Amino acid sequence: MSLDLIPYDLPLRSPMATSHAIVADRRGALVRLDDHGTIGWGDLCPMPGWSVQEFESLHDQVDMAGLRLDEDMIGDVLDTLVGAPEARAALAGAAADVLAQEAGLSLAAHLAPEPLERVAVNATIGAADVSTALTNVYLAIANGIETIKLKVAHRRVEEDIALVESARRAVGDKVELRLDANGGWRPDEALEILHRLAPLDIAVCEEPTAGIDQIAAVGAESPIPVAVDESARTVDDLRRAIATGTVGAVVIKPQALGGPDFAMQAIAAAHSAGVTPIVTSMIDSAVGVAHAVHVAAASGVTAAHGVATSALLAADVAAPLPVEDGAILVPSIPGLGVRPSAAAR
Numbered sequence: 001m002s003l004d005l006i007p008y009d010l011p012l013r014s015p016m017a018t019s020h021a022i023v024a025d026r027r028g029a030l031v032r033l034d035d036h037g038t039i040g041w042g043d044l045c046p047m048p049g050w051s052v053q054e055f056e057s058l059h060d061q062v063d064m065a066g067l068r069l070d071e072d073m074i075g076d077v078l079d080t081l082v083g084a085p086e087a088r089a090a091l092a093g094a095a096a097d098v099l100a101q102e103a104g105l106s107l108a109a110h111l112a113p114e115p116l117e118r119v120a121v122n123a124t125i126g127a128a129d130v131s132t133a134l135t136n137v138y139l140a141i142a143n144g145i146e147t148i149k150l151k152v153a154h155r156r157v158e159e160d161i162a163l164v165e166s167a168r169r170a171v172g173d174k175v176e177l178r179l180d181a182n183g184g185w186r187p188d189e190a191l192e193i194l195h196r197l198a199p200l201d202i203a204v205c206e207e208p209t210a211g212i213d214q215i216a217a218v219g220a221e222s223p224i225p226v227a228v229d230e231s232a233r234t235v236d237d238l239r240r241a242i243a244t245g246t247v248g249a250v251v252i253k254p255q256a257l258g259g260p261d262f263a264m265q266a267i268a269a270a271h272s273a274g275v276t277p278i279v280t281s282m283i284d285s286a287v288g289v290a291h292a293v294h295v296a297a298a299s300g301v302t303a304a305h306g307v308a309t310s311a312l313l314a315a316d317v318a319a320p321l322p323v324e325d326g327a328i329l330v331p332s333i334p335g336l337g338v339r340p341s342a343a344a345r
């Protein structure tokens, strides 16, 4: 096996404020794994403000791991990257692409026996201004999206409530509404707001407050199911959140957890406890998004996943999997089904 890293820098269509930083572009690298002529692709795309380690350090760790591939088994090499989840995700993703191709299976079918053929996606509405946010809700519905996630808790409470009420009126009762507070409310505040919003049929609220124990405590009394996202950094964190018995969903980011195999472990833990896994990408390249799509398909969860992030990028390493009628069709050819354009090969 031999490994190459192909760096990229992809501008966003417009800079985006996350809970930690302003993101204007996505710096990353494609991982190209060659196993006797079978080429697998992985994506290294750490998110500033989320990822603990910087891109340069992760890049060098993948590079070093590549040098060991001649002598060591891939599993042993992956073990050296457990402390660098994005680096592990990149190599594990490329290796899974190779193994799936060698087995003649789509990556999703390599990960689970009966994957979904299409993955429903949500639109994420992040605009701070209420009228812009509502316009974006209408646009998403017009494009066939059936699940809308509204970012809340970064404006005044009364504005949040007005937005959610208006959004519910705008979309009718057939569209699923979700909220994501990114840990922005105190626990008591979160409970009061969630009780006020309960009549609006909200499917789930991600991170109503910060911290696994605090979210679980809110979940115990909330009329709206709560989900853990950024408060869980590892599969063990997710297991701990699931074990509280009071979270309704967990957000699974294959890139942040360390790869498709780790993501599938978290998904299995969620399923066994009746908790819904929601798979999301992190504005990674078309290769990384495709990896998340296959994991989402392998989860078997027909509710929407957060993998419609490619439209946020003004350029990409390959044609991203298209979103049509609120869903992404999962490539059925062996492997990942997304190949970087000629320049990157």
Ligand SMILES: [Mg+2]
Residues within 6 Å of the ligand: 180, 182, 206, 207, 229, 230, 251
């Ligand atoms: Mg979230």
